[in-house]
Amino acid sequence: VDIDLEELAAIIELLDKTDFTQFRFEKGDLRIAVSRGGAPLDGVAQAGVAAPVSAAAHRTADVAAPAQTVQEAAPAAQAASAAFDETELGPDELLVRSPLLGTFYRSPKPGEPAYVEVGDKVEADSVMGIVEVMKLMNSVPAGVSGEVSRILVADAELVEFDQPLFVVRRLP
Amino acid sequence: VTQRIFVANRGEIALRIIEACDRLGFETVLGVSTADRDSLGAKRATRTVVLGGPQPRDSYLSVPAVVHAAVATGCTALHPGYGFLSERSELARACAENGITFIGPSPEALDALGDKLSARALATRLGVPVSPGGTTASLAEAERLAPEVGFPLLVKAAHGGGGRGMKLVRTPEELAEAWPVAASEAEAAFGDGTVFLERFVTDAKHVEVQILGDRHGNWIHLGERECSVQFRYQKVVEESPCAALDAATRSILTDSALAIARELQYVGLGTVEFLYDVERGEVAFLEVNPRLQVEHPVTEQVTGVDLVREQILVALGEPLALTQEDVTVTGHAIECRITAQDPGRQLLPSPGTVKRWRPPAGGGMRLDSHVFEGYRFPPFYDALMAKLISWGPDREAARERMVRALADFEIGGLVTSRDLLRDIVAHPDFAAGSVTTHWLGDSLLSTEVPA
Numbered sequence: 001v002d003i004d005l006e007e008l009a010a011i012i013e014l015l016d017k018t019d020f021t022q023f024r025f026e027k028g029d030l031r032i033a034v035s036r037g038g039a040p041l042d043g044v045a046q047a048g049v050a051a052p053v054s055a056a057a058h059r060t061a062d063v064a065a066p067a068q069t070v071q072e073a074a075p076a077a078q079a080a081s082a083a084f085d086e087t088e089l090g091p092d093e094l095l096v097r098s099p100l101l102g103t104f105y106r107s108p109k110p111g112e113p114a115y116v117e118v119g120d121k122v123e124a125d126s127v128m129g130i131v132e133v134m135k136l137m138n139s140v141p142a143g144v145s146g147e148v149s150r151i152l153v154a155d156a157e158l159v160e161f162d163q164p165l166f167v168v169r170r171l172p
Numbered sequence: 173v174t175q176r177i178f179v180a181n182r183g184e185i186a187l188r189i190i191e192a193c194d195r196l197g198f199e200t201v202l203g204v205s206t207a208d209r210d211s212l213g214a215k216r217a218t219r220t221v222v223l224g225g226p227q228p229r230d231s232y233l234s235v236p237a238v239v240h241a242a243v244a245t246g247c248t249a250l251h252p253g254y255g256f257l258s259e260r261s262e263l264a265r266a267c268a269e270n271g272i273t274f275i276g277p278s279p280e281a282l283d284a285l286g287d288k289l290s291a292r293a294l295a296t297r298l299g300v301p302v303s304p305g306g307t308t309a310s311l312a313e314a315e316r317l318a319p320e321v322g323f324p325l326l327v328k329a330a331h332g333g334g335g336r337g338m339k340l341v342r343t344p345e346e347l348a349e350a351w352p353v354a355a356s357e358a359e360a361a362f363g364d365g366t367v368f369l370e371r372f373v374t375d376a377k378h379v380e381v382q383i384l385g386d387r388h389g390n391w392i393h394l395g396e397r398e399c400s401v402q403f404r405y406q407k408v409v410e411e412s413p414c415a416a417l418d419a420a421t422r423s424i425l426t427d428s429a430l431a432i433a434r435e436l437q438y439v440g441l442g443t444v445e446f447l448y449d450v451e452r453g454e455v456a457f458l459e460v461n462p463r464l465q466v467e468h469p470v471t472e473q474v475t476g477v478d479l480v481r482e483q484i485l486v487a488l489g490e491p492l493a494l495t496q497e498d499v500t501v502t503g504h505a506i507e508c509r510i511t512a513q514d515p516g517r518q519l520l521p522s523p524g525t526v527k528r529w530r531p532p533a534g535g536g537m538r539l540d541s542h543v544f545e546g547y548r549f550p551p552f553y554d555a556l557m558a559k560l561i562s563w564g565p566d567r568e569a570a571r572e573r574m575v576r577a578l579a580d581f582e583i584g585g586l587v588t589s590r591d592l593l594r595d596i597v598a599h600p601d602f603a604a605g606s607v608t609t610h611w612l613g614d615s616l617l618s619t620e621v622p623a
Contacts, residue, residue: 006551010207010226013548101223101237103244134236134266158244160222162206
């Protein structure tokens with residue numbers, strides 16, 4: 001995943017109008033961590049702090065699922081239009097978001113068991129559902145490992161890009 | 173059935189469409205990118221869905237995301253606005269396949285008009301004036317035709333798409349060089365080595381006719397607009413009517429536009445563009461834009477017709493509520509496109525935060541804009557911030573109102589084209605109505621140091 005300065009600037013611009021203290025964004029091998037108000041970033045080497053927003057973007061060898069956005073428990077930069085209140089997330093909880101707009105399916109075919117249920121353990125490459133866009137099926141990888149603690153969207157519902165689909169609790 | 177319109181666009185035109193739907197009692201669903209979640213359009217639409225990321229290809233240019241969102245939200249029709257997917261027959265077809273009314277012409281009309289040479293062939297067949305030109309099968313033939321066409325001229329493949337392999341030729345020597353290259357390129361790309369020569373008009377006014385058609389065989393025109401103030405083919409100031417046209421030339425333009433509309437059984441709003449060579453008194457067909465135009469407000473101000481409303485209604489199958497006799501042009505309107513572009517740096521984009529935004533108020537003024545104080549102008553899309561439109565009983569009154577309104581418009585936080593626009597409308601050449609499409613680049617935005 002390549003990110004250019006213009007995109008980085010736009011992300012920071014968008015963040016600047018929202019209320020948060022820490023923001024993390026991971027996509028492929030790209031990681032962006034932003035902290036506000038001089039607060040130290042949890043577990044990330046800081047690349048300089050400047051008020052009001054400082055950004056540290058660097059590449060790591062971490063494996064994150066492609067086209068998948070994962071956000072830690074920091075308050076959401078932008079709430080999706082779904083009613084889910086992301087400030088309710090526990091400190092050990094992560095969101096799995098929709099990689100694109102489409103119809104969300106919990107199982108491979110109608111009548112078949114769902115890919116995941118609450119309590120299931122998932123790995124980063126586990127498939128958690130399907131998003132169908134104009135007859136094209138796109139799998140939703142977890143992107144994180146842990147235990148599914150909440151399912152936020154019903155089967156066959158329209159999901160928007162970036163909308164939270166699942167809450168996954170990190171296991172100790 | 174309550175109509176629910178999917179708005180597949182952003183910025184000021186999304187607001188304009190939502191506003192027209194509101195007055196019709198129609199619901200709206202706006203598809204946005206993540207960068208536009210907090211836009212004014214997102215606040216005004218009945219519902220907003222996030223299509224994808226900020227880059228247009230991930231959101232506003234994604235046919236699957238747009239159509240899927242429209243279907244899943246129960247929309248009955250889709251308005252594509254201008255730019256983005258508005259001229260893509262692929263979108264019009266996908267809408268039809270999914271039972272959604274596309275607010276625009278048929279996919280066939282979009283295809284026929286999308287290719288400039290096929291559009292020119294259509295115009296020629298209908299007796300619509302086109303710039304001098306013709307097809308040539310050999311260099312000798314081209315050398316015979318060239319003096320009739322006149323230099324400079326354009327050399328391009330006669331069959332096949334768009335401007336591929338197009339070359340500007342200024343002398344017979346350049347033609348001898350360019351012709352064989354164009355022929356072999358045409359042969360390689362399209363399997364036909366026929367080459368087309370066309371006069372390249374260097375100095376002319378841009379004049380366009382607004383047309384509107386319904387599904388019941390009715391077509392009207394709503395007069396013309398002049399858009400000669402351009403920079404690198406980007407329109408900067410537009411007006412209606414075109415003060416330089418005489419009645420006979422105006423008839424040629426409007427008759428031609430209606431002939432094209434009838435031939436294509438054209439449904440909806442369209443704009444037929446021409447170049448008008450004032451000195452020679454000649455007009456030449458350019459192309460048809462099969463969509464709502466940015467500059468539609470000037471036509472609305474002088475005709476009193478709500479073009480977006482009429483466009484939506486005819487797409488939904490309503491017969492035209494207007495006849496040609498109902499359309500009269502009253503007074504004069506001028507539109508200035510206020511953009512986040514730096515006139516001091518050849519109109520380089522200058523996105524940023526709008527720290528101050530105090531539009532002028534006054535009689536005869538209209539502002540179409542999605543900008544508000546504190547708005548963060550995103551870097552991903554076009555630079556249009558607002559369209560300021562003045563109306564007056566005559567051109568001079570509209571022009572004076574515009575000069576004053578631009579001076580009173582307070583904008584802070586980012587560099588805009590406001591001061592350039594004021595210099596344009598206050599310029600003696602603009603006041604005289606003599607500008608052509610090269611005027612702005614040769615005068616106020618010229619990079620050459622004055623002697």
